[in-house]
Amino acid sequence: METETPAKLPAPATRDKEKQGTSASRRRGPGILIFVVVLLVLAVLAWWYFNRQLRERDDARIDELATQVSDLGRANEQLRRDIDSVRARANDAESMNRGIREEVLSFAERSRSLEDAVAHLAEQRLNNRDVMALNEAEFILQLAGERLALFRDAHGAVAAYRLADSALAAAEDPLFASVRQTISAEMQALDAAKPLQTAATLKSLADLRVGLLGLPMKSAAERVTTATPAERSRLREILDQFVRISHDDGAPALAARDEKLSRSLIAIDLRAAEAALFARDQEAFEDAVKRAHAGVEANFDSNAPAVRTTLATLEHLAATPLAPALPELGTALNELRNLRTTRALAHPMKPVPTPLEVSPGGEPKP
Template identity: 50%
Template sequence: MSDTSGDKGLSDTQSLVVHTPAATAPRRGLLALSMALLALLVAGWSAWRSHLAERDRGASEAVAQLAAQVDTIVQGSEQRRRDLDGLRARFSDADTVNKGLREELFGLGERLRHVEDAVAHLAEQRLNGRDVLALNEAEFLLVQAQERLALFHDADAAIAAYRLADAALAAAEDPAFATVRRTIDAERAALEAARPADLRANFTAIERLRAELPALVAVPTAAPTAAAPSGWRAWLAPFVRISEVEASSDAQRDPGIAQGLIALDLRDAQAALLAGDAARYRAALDRARAGIAALPAGQTPAQQAALAAIDTLAGAPLAPALPELGSALKELRNLRATRALAAPAAAPVAAPTEHRS
């Protein structure tokens, strides 16, 4: 369009020049040149404007394309940022889970160490519940043997209790109590060497004598016939009563009284036997022997056997010199107290500590 307009202007100028008078030809040439220059300037300006417009249009298109590309890049960047945030959240969650797992692992390690310490403590501690029970049983049996011997002089029961105490200590796994077992063996040997009379056998023998008393007591003989009364006795009978008094005791005149007295003496001997009273025991047997010997029927074989049995019972040592007990009990208590003081106190199992990374 700019080229056609320029050509049209040139043709008009030429027509003007053609029709201009000859006198004004130089001026017209200058005007035409000016107009041509003006037209060139207008054409150049139009071309420059067109060029600027094209350039602006191309620049706008380029800017639009750049803007579209920038928007695409921004959208991609936003998507990548969101993806990166998602990955960071996942990594954070994974880090939290790993941290929790690591803390649990550390807690399990602490618990495992506490369990190992507890197992080691149990392995080092020889006095477990069964050993403590065995030691308590042995101590109780030793106390019972000592009191039984002191109260009733029952050496057989004391020896049996010592055997049970030795068996209880043998069940304990601690070899430190072997010395207590040796002391128990020594005291038991001393008891067996000074064994007193068998209380059970003596008690049974006395009870047998009491059961045989009805057969030992003889039936009294018939009284002799009385002589014919004299005259003076018949005359004084309404005023004075004369009777003869025998020199024998009530026991000799009444077998029932004799049997009861002998039974009481034998029962007293049994009580003294259980109480360990040797003087009372022998005194009761002596009274029972005298009662049997004074029976009115004389010395029958049964009475002779009963007197021999009483002599045997009286001759047996009821309470000989018994050894002093208590050394094993004292040694056991001292050893238990020493080991209880030496054993460290069991520390309570602490909760696992948390490790923070």
């Protein structure tokens, strides 16, 4: 068996210290409690103040949010009214667009009909212009051939061929380019024949008629001797000193007595040469020029330069052929007619289309 050892008793100093500690702890106990209570009160006050601040802040935010919600409500209401207005306008615009679409469809149909009509008119205009140019060229070519055959007027035929070539140049169909080449070949053939220049010859004859007024006349004795070129005997020359006998047997005798009459007769012969030139009468032209040459030679002084020039001009005119051998025309005319016939068979005339009437709904009417 174990025996319990008796506890040792504390010393007196130790007991005093324990007593002091106990009394001190007894004194600190209410202070700590008060401190804890104050802390709790402060914590409660802080919590209450914080909650109040949060509540006030939340109330302010709630008021602000309420204001914003109210503003959003009013804006939403205004937006709804605007949307209704826009929807009404959209409906009006849709109905208007529907009407415009119908009108556009009708305009499109009318414009198509108009384009077809304009295209046909343009084609007809080109065809009509080509037809007019071809008609003109054919008529001029036929006229040139007839003038050359009737009057032997090569220069008039060349001028007519130039007009026909310009008329064919106005046609836009390249099919007739070969006809222009044939026309050029026939013009070159006419130029190669070297026909008498009608305008230049007429001017030369007119200048000769005007120049007759300034030509010096022969003396009376020379004119009588020239007018009567018969052989004279010695006895007749002696008798001529006392008695002069002459025969009035035609124009040369009259011309020998009258200077004005001589100039007039030569002018008449030149006029006859002009008439023969217009008629393309080679024989009459040569006879008239030769008569004028004989009249100038018989009545005017051959030593004067003007008389010599006049005689040389008359000799040149008498020696120039009025209508030389000219080529046959008609190749270009026949080629043009054949091409026109071929073109008419290949491209027949189309009937004019009737424009369609379009209803307001855009549907074409027959």
